[in-house]
Amino acid sequence: MKKVKVGIVGGSGYTGIELLRLLAQHPHAEIVTITGRKDAGTHVAKMFPSLRGRVDLVFEDPASAPLDQCDVVFFATPHGVAMSMAEELTSKGIKVIDLAADFRLKDKEVFKKWYKMGHKCPEILAKAVYGQPESMRDEMKNADVLGMAGCYPTTIELGLMPLLKLHKEVGDIVNLDVSIIADSKSGISGAGRKADISLNCAEFSDNFKAYGVAGHRHEPEMVQQLSLFAGETVPLTFIPHLLPNIRGIFSTIYVRLKERGMGIDYQALYEKAYAEEPFVDVLPEGSQPETRMVRGSNMVRIALYRKEPDLLVILVVEDNLVKGSAGQAVQAMNLVMGLPETEGLEQIALVP
Numbered sequence: 006m007k008k009v010k011v012g013i014v015g016g017s018g019y020t021g022i023e024l025l026r027l028l029a030q031h032p033h034a035e036i037v038t039i040t041g042r043k044d045a046g047t048h049v050a051k052m053f054p055s056l057r058g059r060v061d062l063v064f065e066d067p068a069s070a071p072l073d074q075c076d077v078v079f080f081a082t083p084h085g086v087a088m089s090m091a092e093e094l095t096s097k098g099i100k101v102i103d104l105a106a107d108f109r110l111k112d113k114e115v116f117k118k119w120y121k122m123g124h125k126c127p128e129i130l131a132k133a134v135y136g137q138p139e140s141m142r143d144e145m146k147n148a149d150v151l152g153m154a155g156c157y158p159t160t161i162e163l164g165l166m167p168l169l170k171l172h173k174e175v176g177d178i179v180n181l182d183v184s185i186i187a188d189s190k191s192g193i194s195g196a197g198r199k200a201d202i203s204l205n206c207a208e209f210s211d212n213f214k215a216y217g218v219a220g221h222r223h224e225p226e227m228v229q230q231l232s233l234f235a236g237e238t239v240p241l242t243f244i245p246h247l248l249p250n251i252r253g254i255f256s257t258i259y260v261r262l263k264e265r266g267m268g269i270d271y272q273a274l275y276e277k278a279y280a281e282e283p284f285v286d287v288l289p290e291g292s293q294p295e296t297r298m299v300r301g302s303n304m305v306r307i308a309l310y311r312k313e314p315d316l317l318v319i320l321v322v323e324d325n326l327v328k329g330s331a332g333q334a335v336q337a338m339n340l341v342m343g344l345p346e347t348e349g350l351e352q353i354a355l356v357p
């Protein structure tokens with residue numbers, strides 16, 4: 006089978022190098038170019054010795070990198086980069102997969118409010134598909150531009166999808182007069198590979214804190230997607246926290262049920278909804294997920310609890326650098342290129 010020619014813009018950051026780690030093990034991917042402006046000219050394996058013997062590439066400058074020779078270009082860059090290059094790439098038939106937020110929010114005014122920049126290609130945004138393969142599989146298959154869901158949103162959207170779809174289908178399941186509460190915690194790699202005092206070991210280790218309490222940029226994409234699942238606006242209170250870990254996200258989601266929703270067997274609902282999904286594991290009743298159950302793997306693991314008759318608690322874990330970003334993006338590449346969705350993504354989580 007012909008290999009998919011891949012380019013990675015922003016390859017010297019955490020999600021970029023994670024893309025490279027996964028794609029280097031992918032049987033049908035050929036990495037044409039990887040960019041890093043500050044590190045242009047440096048051998049990738051010199052900077053990341055874990056790739057020695059597996060990757061023979063040098064970081065290139067995106068301005069001169071042969072992106073036009075690719076079938077797919079991933080953007081593992083800050084917000085605002087993919088939208089400035091998407092038009093040129095898609096006009097040449099190249100698929101764009103953005104790990105940042107340029108193609109997540111359908112309303113460009115909402116994008117401007119949260120990201121403090123105007124949208125550069127609203128026509129492409131209108132056609133781009135946002136989400137995860139599990140939530141938008143059919144739409145993604147034929148898309149030219151994919152806006153991958155954020156790391157926190159993937160846990161919360163997959164954690165709530167079966168419930169909210171049932172709510173839309175039969176009505177009166179979830180009490181949406183009160184907010185759904187998502188209490189989330191992330192490891193430090195979620196903040197990227199950059200020099201910043203708050204990311205120093207002495208600052209983040211042996212510590213635990215909330216941040217973005219007044220408002221976090223992931224809220225609007227979650228409300229957009231959850232409302233699509235539910236068929237009505239979903240009120241959400243999302244509070245992110247910083248764990249003194251490197252990888253991993255743990256989201257605990259609290260949902261108040263309506264009387265009709267109290268009689269449902271949610272364990273059975275979720276097991277059925279995700280039975281065919283290779284990367285979503287509904288744990289047996291009574292399980293307590295841990296971040297190390299997913300570290301280094303493309304899995305999301307979910308557990309469900311009924312704490313009170315009208316309170317459903319959903320616990321979700323993922324590795325932010327795999328299912329929360331690079332792994333999910335490779336899964337989406339497999340989908341758009343007609344490859345088996347699991348190719349290159351069958352790594353088992355690291356223990357311990």
Ligand SMILES: NC(=O)C1=CN([C@@H]2O[C@H](COP(=O)(O)OP(=O)(O)OC[C@H]3O[C@@H](n4cnc5c(N)ncnc54)[C@H](OP(=O)(O)O)[C@@H]3O)[C@@H](O)[C@H]2O)C=CC1
Pocket residue numbers: 014015016017018019020021040041042043044067080081082083084086104105106154155156194195196197198199325326329330
């Ligand atoms: N870390 C995570 O867990 C997750 C991250 N994301 C998103 O993915 C994107 C990448 O994140 P992450 O890997 O953590 O970020 P990093 O800060 O670790 O890396 C950013 C990369 O982008 C490059 N870059 C920066 N500015 C530009 C530019 N203007 N043009 C081209 N390249 C540029 C950087 O190298 P150089 O400047 O030298 O070119 C570097 O390679 C971000 O949008 C982030 O929000 C999404 C989900 C999870």
Ligand SMILES: CC(=O)N[C@@H](CCC(=O)OP(=O)(O)O)C(=O)O
Pocket residue numbers: 104105106154155156157191192193194195196197223245247
């Ligand atoms: C721990 C930490 O700082 N996490 C990042 C979120 C991860 C991320 O990169 O966000 P996107 O998915 O929107 O790109 C943050 O809260 O800003």
